[in-house]
Amino acid sequence: MTQDVTSSDAAPASEEAPAPSRRRFGYAAVALLLAGIVLGAAIGLVVPRFRTPGTDSVEAGFLRDMSTHHAQAVEMAMIAHADSDTPAIVTLAADIATTQQAQIGYMQGWLRDWDLDPTGDKPAMAWMPDAAGSVVNGLMPGMATPEQLASLRKATGKELDVQFLTLMRAHHLGGIHMAQEAEDLSSNKDVDWIATSMVTAQQGEIQLIDDLLKQAQAS
Structure with missing residues (x-):
């Protein structure tokens, strides 16, 4: 005798069959989610390091060289501030010294912050392509020679004013050239900001220097 199997008797088996597959899908989704969280955390830790300029970067080279370049400008400005008898030059010298020392x-x-040496071991201007001709006797663009600095320290009156303004004008032109190159080559927002600030400030000061130089030479 054949046993009658109704559709209602077979239904529970067909309804419960997909359950193991759903569980496997759920486990896989959780595993992928956890893997994504771990990977995201790892990227969050690593990416900032990738964004930090390295010791051979344009940014590091520019900051090191411009720190040296600025230091000489501060030195010359302090000489003029202490020894010039011209109020406008004393004021200009103070502005230059204060601004560049802050920079x-x-x-x-x-x-x-980048855990880099403040001076490095690369030659001056190595960060700038095709800059070999910019360094003369070890001096970066616009920098005064030791002999010129010695003469400035000894100068007085009109001679001091003319020497200071002439040297600082050349110094600013060299600094602007370096800062403009850094603007073009750098991808760091802080370096771009300070390079732009330097160009703007020093271009404005050159106009004032030209006016003061004419007055000094005519006196």
């Missing part, structure tokens, strides 16, 4: 602080601070 040195920014630049050296960023190098420390």
Whole structure:
């Protein structure tokens, strides 16, 4: 005798069959989610390091060289501030010394934040392509020679004013050239900001220097 199997008797088996497949899908989704969380955390830790300029980067080279370049400008400005008898030149010298010393602080601070040596071991201007001709006797663009600095320290009166303004004008032109190159080559927002600030400030000061130089030479 044949046993009658109704559709209602077979239904429970067909309804429960997909359950193991659903569980496997659920486990896989959780595993993928956890893997994504772990990978995301790892990227979050690693990416900032990739974004930090390295010791051979344009940014590090520019900050090191410009710190040295600025240091000489501060030195010359302090000489003029202490010894010039012309109020407008004393004021200009104070502005240059204050501004550029503050910028040195920014630049050296960023190098420390990046765990980089403040001076490095690369030749001057190595960060700038085709810059070999820009360094003369070890001096970066616009920098005064030791002999010129010695003469400035001894000068007085009109001679001091003319020497200071002439040297600082050349110094600013060299600094602007370096800062413009850094603007073009750098991908770091802080370095771009300070380079742009330097170009704007020093271009404005050159106009004032030209006016003061004419007055000094005519006196």
